[in-house]
Amino acid sequence: MKSNGFTLALAILVLVASGVIFTIVNARANDDTPPAEVDMRTPVRIELATRGDYPVLISGHATVEPMDTTQLSPQVSGEVTFLHEQFLEGGRVKQGDLLFSIEKDAYEAAYLQADALLMQARADLIEQQALADVAADEARRNPKMTYTDLSLRKPQLLSAKASVKSAEAALRIARRDLDKCDVHAPFDALIVSTDLGVGQFLAAGSPVAVLYGTQAAKVLMPIAGFDRAFLPDSLVGRPVTLTKSGADADTRRGVIRHDTGTIDGDTRMSHVVVQIDDPYALSSNAEPLPFGSFVQARFEGRQLRGLFQLPQELVINRRVWIVNDAQEMEPRRVTVIREEGDRFYIRDGLTSDDRIITTLPENPRTGMRVKVINATTGADHEQG
Numbered sequence: 001m002k003s004n005g006f007t008l009a010l011a012i013l014v015l016v017a018s019g020v021i022f023t024i025v026n027a028r029a030n031d032d033t034p035p036a037e038v039d040m041r042t043p044v045r046i047e048l049a050t051r052g053d054y055p056v057l058i059s060g061h062a063t064v065e066p067m068d069t070t071q072l073s074p075q076v077s078g079e080v081t082f083l084h085e086q087f088l089e090g091g092r093v094k095q096g097d098l099l100f101s102i103e104k105d106a107y108e109a110a111y112l113q114a115d116a117l118l119m120q121a122r123a124d125l126i127e128q129q130a131l132a133d134v135a136a137d138e139a140r141r142n143p144k145m146t147y148t149d150l151s152l153r154k155p156q157l158l159s160a161k162a163s164v165k166s167a168e169a170a171l172r173i174a175r176r177d178l179d180k181c182d183v184h185a186p187f188d189a190l191i192v193s194t195d196l197g198v199g200q201f202l203a204a205g206s207p208v209a210v211l212y213g214t215q216a217a218k219v220l221m222p223i224a225g226f227d228r229a230f231l232p233d234s235l236v237g238r239p240v241t242l243t244k245s246g247a248d249a250d251t252r253r254g255v256i257r258h259d260t261g262t263i264d265g266d267t268r269m270s271h272v273v274v275q276i277d278d279p280y281a282l283s284s285n286a287e288p289l290p291f292g293s294f295v296q297a298r299f300e301g302r303q304l305r306g307l308f309q310l311p312q313e314l315v316i317n318r319r320v321w322i323v324n325d326a327q328e329m330e331p332r333r334v335t336v337i338r339e340e341g342d343r344f345y346i347r348d349g350l351t352s353d354d355r356i357i358t359t360l361p362e363n364p365r366t367g368m369r370v371k372v373i374n375a376t377t378g379a380d381h382e383q384g
Contacts, residue, residue: 041371042361046323049308049354056230056301057340060222064279064293068187068213075180077204078102080196091191092214099183100196107178114174118167128153128160187213212291217279219254221297222269230301235259240274240299250287252276308346314358315344321364323355329368
């Protein structure tokens with residue numbers, strides 16, 4: 001009995017399932033709705049071409065150098081008796097600081113001797129002047145007699161005057177030599193190199209040290225030939241941004257002091273001198289810019305007017321891809337008048353409001369149908 005009941009239930013279940021399947025198949029057979037069309041167009045993003053005015057950025061790399069450099073040499077000979085504590089490599093001194101002294105005994109004696117000779121010459125002059133006055137008075141009292149210049153003591157008087165001038169000059173030289181025994185810093189300076197010690201004998205004119213002025217530095221900024229056409233009319237006083245190479249990439253400000261006025265025969269580059277005040281930041285909170293630092297120098301050149309500015313990756317073989325009115329890709333050949341970093345400045349080949357493709361397909365081709373997707377707030381908006 002149980003077996004017959006199970007068989008009956010199974011038969012009923014099969015009949016019901018067959019009816020359901022028949023109903024579904026029949027409904028689909030009578031459905032006239034066409035299948036959804038698949039959009040095969042390639043999605044792209046665009047931006048509208050816009051003309052604008054852009055300043056040219058002139059840049060170049062160079063090394064920071066001292067504005068003032070001197071090779072220090074004594075003007076007198078003698079033994080070194082004093083040495084400034086900062087008179088060593090890397091030392092810093094102020095303008096007027098006493099750097100070293102040379103033994104003065106011989107020069108003091110020479111000064112005293114020259115002073116004595118001057119006094120003697122002046123005494124001789126007084127004597128000759130008195131004798132000349134007596135001879136002149138005698139000549140006036142005896143007008144009928146003939147007196148020569150020698151008898152009137154004119155040559156003797158001139159010789160005495162010459163002796164005084166010579167003695168004055170000798171005293172001035174002796175005073176100068178005595179003063180030159182003390183050697184002072186000509187400007188605020190960094191001692192770059194020196195080979196000097198107390199007790200060392202120096203000969204006049206022998207180099208003893210190299211000093212770099214720390215009040216100002218310079219950068220000999222190169223200007224490439226293709227940049228010269230974009231230089232401003234006036235360069236002097238134009239601000240320059242200097243960025244030090246390296247991980248810290250510190251930035252300082254400078255100004256153009258002058259153009260060197262020459263073009264390098266090898267590189268065909270011209271140069272401008274950029275001045276940086278207080279490179280070691282001794283009187284400010286700026287970051288030091290030591291001599292020898294390699295920097296990138298940049299300043300604004302001429303203003304480019306009415307140009308299109310595009311990222312470099314959108315300009316391929318001097319062509320830019322746009323979306324035309326038929327929603328198809330179209331290449332435009334453009335005239336690039338300047339490349340600056342990752343930006344191209346374009347003069348011809350585009351018109352305002354051209355739809356420039358910013359997300360190019362992998363294999364772009366003329367006539368390829370595209371679907372424009374513009375980013376909007378919160379969602380993407382489809383055009384076309």
